[in-house]
Structures are given as structure tokens and as C-alpha cells.
Amino acid sequence: MFKSLAFVLRIAIAWMLAIILVSAIWNQLPGLHRLDWLLTAAGMITMVLVMVGAFSHVGRVELIAGRTDKEALGNRQRRQVEVPFEAGEAFDLVEAAVRELPRIEQVESARDSLQLRAKVTRPQDYGDYPLGRWNPMRWFGIPRNQIRATIVPGRDSGSVTLICEPETPSWSDWFLVDDGTNFENAEAITRAISRRVAERRRNEKSEAAQTATEKELTVAKLSLLHAQVEPHFLYNTLASAQLLTRSDPQRADEMLGHLIQYLRRSLPSADNEMSTLGTELERAVAYLEILKIRMGPRLSVQVDVPENLRATPLPPMVLQTLVENAIKHGLEPRTGGGTVWIRARRVDDVVTVTVADDGDGFSTKNSGTGIGLKNVRERLRLIYGASAALSVVANFPSGVAATISVPPALPPAFEPDARHV
16 A cells, blocks of 8 residues: 555646646746636646546455555566567567557567567557546656567577566656556467467477377287288298208208297397397298298398497397388289398498399289388387488389388487386
8 A cells, every 4th residue: 555655646746736837937927827727627627637547557456466565556567478489489479469459550570589579559448538638647658558578598498587667757657657557458469479389389289289199099009910910921931940940950940040040139128119121021031031942942032231330229020021021012922032131331420221032023913901111100200200211113124112111210209218028
């Protein structure tokens, strides 16, 4: 209450001094001393209107802010807001918040210098002033407010300095009040910034949760594939080994050795969701060696993977899927069989792994369902984002070449916590 009375008293004293000054000048003018009653009446009416306007301002500020301290009662409001985004994003967010204000006009934004200015028409919350333009509360300035925002870049954030003030010089604050409109504008912009930051955080959490769910689902599917290890392949391999034990024990022993190597690399690991190119290559080679014994001269394998690339992180079963596709859809349908090439190279910050064959190539008859390639693409997307890719093109002169492009190391954002066994 004391601060409210002090504020009203300050306004009253300022106007009283102004009236005394006008009276002194009035009395010095010749011939006007007979109209002193008119000057006195005008001064009294002015003081009544000033007191009513000041108390109205105090009441409205208390209604809006819930308090009547010096900061809330002031015509000029300053806010410092920390936005947890880089400066450019923070500027876009502040500009959107300012443009949302009602009666906003003349918005001038300079994104390079991170500055924004705007004008806001002041609402007439209680209708027009009594006596219209003759009311002394409207003798100075234009009934508009202005907004200035400056963003100072930080390391990973932007510091917003927000100023809301009347479109009048500072000295007018001794005589005029803004009815709490600048306090309203400052609070409204601050709330809008907070709401947009919270909305952005919610969206990020939602996307992260969705990505985690998709990752868990894909890992679960992959674990199921590990557990299954294609029954037909196992049955055929064991049947072939059983047959060879009678006719060619040495080849039977060789086939069982490759099968053991293949199964060892195919069992899911609870320690690490990711594998390496070397481990996946061992699995694929074991698989192909078994098929070479079964298919005989119909299958030829050529592997060209430098030793220094074998430690490259790679999702499990990705290379195996491409090799199986090359056999099932490329070479097995051909009577004469063919060749499977596995090749790896590093160019700058990208490691490419290519599985190619000279089989039947793209055809409706042997194209399959595409589930394996879709699983590979989804796996790469969840782990590497846009840093990895799978391309499938026609090989020359026949067959198909599938190439995986991955970074030489895992991205920092990858979290190997979501594991399913």
C-alpha cells in the first residue's frame, strides 16, 4: 500500500509542479489576472483527473500482476530470458512470440544482427478517456507501446533482452501511466517463449521415445531372426553333412566346422548390440563356405576386405542379409550358378561394404518380398540417421550390387542400452 501511495504521490507532485509553473507564467502575462478563477478551476480538474488515472493504473497493475511494487508499476519493463537453443533458433522463437501479440504492428526484424523492434497499439480497456483529447493524461505522446528484443549468442543458448516501453520519452513517466499494458506485453512474450520452449522439449522427448520404441522393436525382430537362423538352411546343411560322412568324411568334417563357425557368429550377444565388419564377414564367409560344399563349382566367392576396416562398427545380420539375398534371388535360380563378391573400401569418412553377384538380377520372379532390405534400411536409419545408406543397383553385365555406406565410428548419440536378447 505504501508503494502504491508513493507512486500516486509522485505523479500528483509532478503535475502540481507543472500547474504551478503554468500559473507563474500565467500571472506574468498582462491582462490575464482577472481570469485567475479559470486557471484555478482548470488546475483542480486536471489534478482530479490525474489522481483518478493514477489510482486506476495502480488498481489495474495489482489486478494483472498481483502486486504493486516499483517494478510492476513502472511504465518501462525489462526482462532477461535464457533460451536453451542456439541464437538463430532463439531469434525465430522470440519473433514468433512477438508477432502473436494482439494489435502488433510495424514489426522490424534483423536476423543477422539478432534484433527485433515492433509497435503495439495500446488497448482502451475502459473505453476512451473522459473529455477525449482534452484529458491531460493524453496530452503527451501517442497511445502506443514499443517492443525491443536483442538476442546475445551463448555457447549453446541465446540470452534474450526484452524491453517493453511507451512510445514516449522517459521524462513523460513522471506525468503519464500506461495502465499496465507494458507489464502485460512483457509477461505475454515471456510466457509465449516459455510455452514454445516447453513444446519443443515435449516434441523432442516424444520423438526420442518413438525412436527408442522403433529401435527396440527392430532389435526384437533382429533377435528373433538370430534365434531362428533359417531352419531350412540348418536342415539342408545337416542332411548334407550326414550324407557326406559316408562318402567323403573329410568334406563332411569341413562342412560341420563351417556350420559351427556360422552358428557361433549367429547367436545373439547380450553384451553389445553392435557387431563389427570383421565378425559379420566371418559369419558370411562361413555361410558361403557351406554353400560352396553343397553347390560345388556352381558357386564362386571372392572377398576383398582390408584388415584395417574389419573393426568398423556394423549392425549384426546386415551383411548376412545381403549375402543371402545374392544367393537366393541371384544365383540359386540359375543352373550355372555364379559368383558372389564381398568388397569394402573407405573414402574420406565413409566406409562402403558391397555385396554383388552375377546372377539373374532384378526380376519379378526372383525379387522376393523386400522385407530383408527394408529391415536393413530401418536398422541403419535408427542407428546412424542420415549418415548411413543402402543402395541396390544393377550389376554389370548381370546381377545385383547392394552397397552399405556407414561412418567409420558410431555416432555419439547412439545409445547401446536398448537391448533385447
